[in-house]
Amino acid sequence: MAKHHPHPVVDLRTSPYIRRAPSVDQIMRNVVYALLPVCAFSVYLFGISALALMLVTTLSCLLSEQFFCWMAKKKSTLPDFSAVITGLLLALTLPPGFPLWMGAIAGIVGISLGKILFGGIGCNVFNPALVGRAFVQAAFPVAISTWTPTFAANRFSEFIPSTLALPFMTPAATAEWSKTVAIDGFTGATPLALMKFEGVMVRTSDLFFGTTAGSAGETSALLILLCGTYPVARNMMDWRLPASVILGTAICAEFFYLLDPASYPTPLFMILSGGLMLGAVFMASDMVASPVTPWGIVLYGLIIGLLTVLIRLFGGLTEGVMYAILFANAASPLLETFTQPKVFGGDK
Amino acid sequence: MNLPRLFNRKTFPHGIHPPQYKEETRDKPTRRLAFPDQVILPLLQNIGAPAIAMVRKGQMVERGELIAVAAPDKLSVPLHATVEGTIRDITLMSTAMGPKTRSIIIDTLPSSPQIPVSGKRQDYRQMSRAEIIAAIRDIGMVGLGGAEFPTYAKLATSLDYDIHTVIANGCECEPFITTDFRVMLENIKNLLLGMRIVMKAVAADKGIIAIEDNKLEVQAALQPHLPEDGSISVEVLQTKYPQGAEQMLIYALLGVAIPKGQLPATLGLEIINVATVAEIGALLPNSQGFIERTVTITGDDLEKPGNYRIPIGTSLQHILGETGFTGAEAELILGGPMMGQPVAFLDTPIHKGTGAVLVLDQRAAKNRDVYPCIKCAMCVEVCPIHLNPSTLGLLAYKHRYQEMQDQYHLNNCFECGSCSFVCPSNIPLVQLFRVAKAMNRERKVQ
Numbered sequence: 001m002a003k004h005h006p007h008p009v010v011d012l013r014t015s016p017y018i019r020r021a022p023s024v025d026q027i028m029r030n031v032v033y034a035l036l037p038v039c040a041f042s043v044y045l046f047g048i049s050a051l052a053l054m055l056v057t058t059l060s061c062l063l064s065e066q067f068f069c070w071m072a073k074k075k076s077t078l079p080d081f082s083a084v085i086t087g088l089l090l091a092l093t094l095p096p097g098f099p100l101w102m103g104a105i106a107g108i109v110g111i112s113l114g115k116i117l118f119g120g121i122g123c124n125v126f127n128p129a130l131v132g133r134a135f136v137q138a139a140f141p142v143a144i145s146t147w148t149p150t151f152a153a154n155r156f157s158e159f160i161p162s163t164l165a166l167p168f169m170t171p172a173a174t175a176e177w178s179k180t181v182a183i184d185g186f187t188g189a190t191p192l193a194l195m196k197f198e199g200v201m202v203r204t205s206d207l208f209f210g211t212t213a214g215s216a217g218e219t220s221a222l223l224i225l226l227c228g229t230y231p232v233a234r235n236m237m238d239w240r241l242p243a244s245v246i247l248g249t250a251i252c253a254e255f256f257y258l259l260d261p262a263s264y265p266t267p268l269f270m271i272l273s274g275g276l277m278l279g280a281v282f283m284a285s286d287m288v289a290s291p292v293t294p295w296g297i298v299l300y301g302l303i304i305g306l307l308t309v310l311i312r313l314f315g316g317l318t319e320g321v322m323y324a325i326l327f328a329n330a331a332s333p334l335l336e337t338f339t340q341p342k343v344f345g346g347d348k
Numbered sequence: 349m350n351l352p353r354l355f356n357r358k359t360f361p362h363g364i365h366p367p368q369y370k371e372e373t374r375d376k377p378t379r380r381l382a383f384p385d386q387v388i389l390p391l392l393q394n395i396g397a398p399a400i401a402m403v404r405k406g407q408m409v410e411r412g413e414l415i416a417v418a419a420p421d422k423l424s425v426p427l428h429a430t431v432e433g434t435i436r437d438i439t440l441m442s443t444a445m446g447p448k449t450r451s452i453i454i455d456t457l458p459s460s461p462q463i464p465v466s467g468k469r470q471d472y473r474q475m476s477r478a479e480i481i482a483a484i485r486d487i488g489m490v491g492l493g494g495a496e497f498p499t500y501a502k503l504a505t506s507l508d509y510d511i512h513t514v515i516a517n518g519c520e521c522e523p524f525i526t527t528d529f530r531v532m533l534e535n536i537k538n539l540l541l542g543m544r545i546v547m548k549a550v551a552a553d554k555g556i557i558a559i560e561d562n563k564l565e566v567q568a569a570l571q572p573h574l575p576e577d578g579s580i581s582v583e584v585l586q587t588k589y590p591q592g593a594e595q596m597l598i599y600a601l602l603g604v605a606i607p608k609g610q611l612p613a614t615l616g617l618e619i620i621n622v623a624t625v626a627e628i629g630a631l632l633p634n635s636q637g638f639i640e641r642t643v644t645i646t647g648d649d650l651e652k653p654g655n656y657r658i659p660i661g662t663s664l665q666h667i668l669g670e671t672g673f674t675g676a677e678a679e680l681i682l683g684g685p686m687m688g689q690p691v692a693f694l695d696t697p698i699h700k701g702t703g704a705v706l707v708l709d710q711r712a713a714k715n716r717d718v719y720p721c722i723k724c725a726m727c728v729e730v731c732p733i734h735l736n737p738s739t740l741g742l743l744a745y746k747h748r749y750q751e752m753q754d755q756y757h758l759n760n761c762f763e764c765g766s767c768s769f770v771c772p773s774n775i776p777l778v779q780l781f782r783v784a785k786a787m788n789r790e791r792k793v794q
Contacts, residue, residue, distance in 0.1 A: 012679075012690045012692055013679065013690060014690060014779050014782065015681070015683075015685070015686055015687050015688055015689075015690075015763075015765050015778075016685060016686045016687070016765035016768050016769050016778070017679060017681060017685045017686075017688070017706075017708055017710065018366065018367075018523065018685045018686070018708075018710075018769070019716075019768065019769050019770075019771070019774070020366060020367060020769060020770075021726070021769065021770045021771055021772050021774075022772055023716065023717070023719070023772055023773075023774065024719040024722055024772050024773050025719075026772070027722075027724070027772055080719065119720075120720070121719065121720055121722065122719065122720030122721050122722045122723070122773070123720060235726075238724070238725060287722050287723050287724040287725070288722050288723050289723075290723070291723075291725075292723050292724075292725040292728050292736065292738045292739070293725075293728060293736060294728070294729075297725065336739070340736055340739075340756070341728065341731075341734040341735065341736060342734060343607075343733060343734055343735065343757045343760050344595065344599075344605050344732065344733045344734045344760075345595060345605035345606050345607040345608065345610075345733075346605075346607050
């Protein structure tokens with residue numbers, strides 16, 4: 001191409017010659033920007049432990065990806081920013097006091113098994129962050145369900161004791177510590193666990209503004225929604241994905257609520273609690289693992305919403321968003337096959 | 349789903365809104381470019397068979413004189429001398445259409461006033477439908493929107509169908525091009541006369557001039573001249589690409605989706621480019637040949653971009669010289685930036701269907717990285733034919749061309765390029781589809 005040529009060089013391309021589209025790295029970078037306020041709020045709630053966790057997971061994702069690029073002798077794929085999203089999302093789904101070394105493992109597993117194994121960006125079948133989380137959920141069931149209170153007084157000066165646990169050692173029990181820092185009787189249960197095991201409903205306004213216990217970033221539904229509007233407004237995220245997840249959740253929750261309002265929570269509670277908002281806005285909307293066909297997108301979202309409610313109400317776990325999304329990821333090629341768009345004017 | 353039509357801004361679903369880039373030329377009145385020293389007239393400038401040369405080397409020809417006749421009993425149109433001068437040669441020359449084509453080369457007579465010859469006067473009102481269609485063939489008219497389908501043959505299909513409406517396509521949805529806009533503004537009489545001629549030829553009682561809402565001046569200029577019986581009207585559509593495509597235009601105007609390959613005539617419609625109509629209106633009354641057209645010359649590094657009347661066969665070298673091209677390295681495109689043809693040689697002549705010469709200097713754009721498909725579905729959202737370019741692209745990378753055709757309607761794609769335009773991964777989607785189509789054609793032949 002660049003070889004010296006005595007005549008003027010005319011490069012031939014075929015039409016179209018102009019393009020007007022954000023590039024992949026621009027899209028990914030803007031999703032990272034949209035995630036930053038959620039991260040900041042999480043740090044504000046949980047302090048330096050949450051910050052340390054984000055740094056560790058992001059770093060482990062970046063380093064794993066770099067390592068595999070080096071192994072494959074490929075150009076580094078770090079500049080496309082997709083590994084940063086994986087790292088941040090991963091940290092946001094973990095409890096704030098999650099031991100850092102476990103966070104690092106989640107990052108490594110997410111990138112290697114969830115992404116690189118399938119061929120890197122664009123090829124992953126599942127959302128890599130959720131693959132990482134599913135792995136640590138199975139490997140470290142205690143650590144991943146140990147919640148700490150928000151607004152601990154010393155959260156900016158002191159780590160949550162479990163954060164700094166040494167690899168392969170039992171993390172320090174945080175129950176005692178939680179009692180000392182919490183303002184009123186902290187039970188260590190998330191709103192969903194309270195609902196499920198004790199029949200206690202947390203006020204929806206607390207859920208909306210996010211001052212309840214939970215994973216680092218899945219607490220304020222309002223903030224996540226607001227942050228989601230940015231990439232949607234810039235046409236870098238498909239609004240139909242989160243919208244249909246929320247719709248699916250609402251329909252399914254409303255059904256059970258109408259059956260028996262006494263024992264089932266309201267749809268609003270379902271939508272605002274746990275990781276649903278984070279999952280709907282930032283994980284279900286992962287373009288790569290979701291369908292491309294218009295009806296496929298809607299079905300995919302509805303399935304996630306439906307499964308989330310079913311798992312929450314009838315499954316063994318308190319939270320179902322992760323498995324719902326992973327399941328829908330797996331179903332997405334199938335959804336595509338029977339929702340192919342109808343050709344304009346029909347086929348000849 | 350008829351959502352777009354709820355808002356009284358007529359258009360079709362999907363499509364894109366590329367930047368217009370029309371400011372550079374749209375307000376510049378059409379001017380004449382200096383005559384070139386030589387013109388190269390390919391005998392084949394239309395879909396169908398080449399014309400048959402009727403002149404010999406060294407012969408003097410007048411401007412507008414018949415130099416090649418239509419091949420008998422074939423889809424073919426005659427060719428006229430576009431300058432007064434001497435036949436230098438009849439030989440193979442490179443053209444924008446691909447393979448070298450037999451062409452008539454005329455050396456311009458330097459002192460000539462270049463006044464075109466006229467034939468007999470004829471009044472369309474005294475002529476039968478068949479006579480009008482034959483007269484349009486004698487003009488050498490082809491579709492000036494770029495398709496270059498012989499106009500007489502297009503109109504002749506109306507003899508088998510019941511046509512009620514002629515739609516003059518003035519959408520000009522491609523960025524940069526303002527040819528049709530200027531033609532409509534400056535040739536109102538010819539345009540309306542042409543409409544009446546075409547309407548008579550196909551026995552339609554209604555005519556619609558369809559424009560996009562970035563050309564509202566045309567509506568204002570035409571309004572006082574429209575016939576009082578309402579037989580010819582102007583319809584304004586939302587500005588959107590690719591609205592100029594027949595299928596899209598019909599949907600935008602009438603809300604009907606016709607399948608690819610089906611003639612608009614089955615719906616009683618005749619769709620014809622506005623510049624073609626205006627040329628018919630200008631040439632048919634005096635039986636003159638089609639020898640020059642309005643061309644938008646625009647793009648980067650041009651001192652005098654604008655709209656020019658240029659004889660068919662003028663080389664790009666001459667055009668770029670006259671319009672003050674100052675750049676060194678650029679892409680030359682005949683037509684618009686979305687569907688135009690690339691040109692490799694500066695001695696390539698413009699042909700009957702060339703509506704624009706576009707000069708693009710986009711060294712930076714060429715070096716953009718290509719990423720794997722991230723399945724963002726943007727291509728699915730813009731495809732005017734409602735295909736799934738994302739999946740088609742993945743299949744094309746795997747050379748599964750037959751599957752693309754059988755299961756994903758590859759052949760319905762008319763290569764508007766909207767998918768490539770929006771792809772964040774910079775995947776050359778429509779380019780891959782062209783390759784796939786060609787491979788399938790080849791396999792079919794074998």
